Amino acid sequence: METTIIQMIEHFVPEYSEDRAVAHHKKVRLQASVPLQTTNDVEFTGHEVQAIQEQFDHRKAPGEDALYSEILMHVFRTFLTAFTQIYKECLRRGHFPKQRKRSTIVPKIKPGKEGHNEAGTYRPISLINIGGKILEKLLIDRINHHLYSKRLLNENQYGFLLQKSTVDASMAVKLFAEIHLQQRNVVIITSLDVQRAFDAAWWPAILYKLRKLQCRSYLYNLTRSYFSDRVAILCANTYRKERKVTKAYPPRFLLRPRPVERSIQHPHIPGLLQPHKSNSLRRRPGNTHLRGNDSRS
Numbered sequence: 001m002e003t004t005i006i007q008m009i010e011h012f013v014p015e016y017s018e019d020r021a022v023a024h025h026k027k028v029r030l031q032a033s034v035p036l037q038t039t040n041d042v043e044f045t046g047h048e049v050q051a052i053q054e055q056f057d058h059r060k061a062p063g064e065d066a067l068y069s070e071i072l073m074h075v076f077r078t079f080l081t082a083f084t085q086i087y088k089e090c091l092r093r094g095h096f097p098k099q100r101k102r103s104t105i106v107p108k109i110k111p112g113k114e115g116h117n118e119a120g121t122y123r124p125i126s127l128i129n130i131g132g133k134i135l136e137k138l139l140i141d142r143i144n145h146h147l148y149s150k151r152l153l154n155e156n157q158y159g160f161l162l163q164k165s166t167v168d169a170s171m172a173v174k175l176f177a178e179i180h181l182q183q184r185n186v187v188i189i190t191s192l193d194v195q196r197a198f199d200a201a202w203w204p205a206i207l208y209k210l211r212k213l214q215c216r217s218y219l220y221n222l223t224r225s226y227f228s229d230r231v232a233i234l235c236a237n238t239y240r241k242e243r244k245v246t247k248a249y250p251p252r253f254l255l256r257p258r259p260v261e262r263s264i265q266h267p268h269i270p271g272l273l274q275p276h277k278s279n280s281l282r283r284r285p286g287n288t289h290l291r292g293n294d295s296r297s
Contacts, residue, residue, distance in 0.1 A: 005234055013245055036217050043088045093221075095225050096222060103126040103233065108122060150214075
């Protein structure tokens with residue numbers, strides 16, 4: 001059992017070694033560590049905290065503290081002013097409490113993978129304390145507001161955006177194909193499925209993009225604290241294994257590839273998910289020429 005636990009946590013929470021980092025990665029990490037000098041965001045309000053509390057499903061499993069959301073929600077409603085003040089201080093100081101960054105991983109077998117023993121046949125669900133979830137959601141909503149109000153999101157992105165879906169993406173592809181087929185062009189569609197693309201998002205790159213997007217200082221510092229000193233815990237029977245999370249995090253109930261990760265795909269900022277400039281696509285009547293080279297840096 002102990003060997004299985006070790007193999008699972010190695011798979012779910014891979015370690016990131018800075019010794020293997022290239023010069024560009026070291027530069028990005030250094031820039032992300034520098035405090036951001038932008039306008040501070042306004043403080044969290046009691047209305048914000050209360051609205052987020054009401055969104056939580058009381059049936060969700062608790063984190064390491066074993067406190068169910070139904071109990072905590074009653075306490076929050078009773079002492080709303082006190083808890084709001086705590087979250088205000090977290091924002092002002094740019095501090096995400098360490099006890100709110102400890103997640104308990106629950107491996108769930110993937111459908112159709114029953115009977116397999118490989119770690120990849122399990123989907124990790126990471127449970128965190130409800131208090132941490134509320135602070136996460138406060139942070140996400142504020143970053144969301146910044147990205148939407150400044151119109152900083154890529155208009156060609158359809159996933160994880162409000163009022164957009166895969167249907168909209170399919171219709172956009174259909175319209176593109178119809179236009180060029182009418183012009184007697186050849187249309188080629190390439191579909192890429194990047195394995196665990198957002199679960200393995202590199203944190204310094206996210207912070208780097210937030211800097212480029214001129215994120216508010218309070219939000220940036222809180223996000224930087226959120227990404228630091230994270231711990232994942234995997235338990236089975238009497239075995240328990242903890243590991244410091246240094247790169248990304250397993251799926252959780254609340255924070256998935258939302259605005260923080262989306263900022264990587266900003267169209268005006270060179271980034272990890274941008275097409276390489278050495279590749280180009282030419283369209284001519286009746287034929288299409290695709291050319292590219294391997295002059296990658």
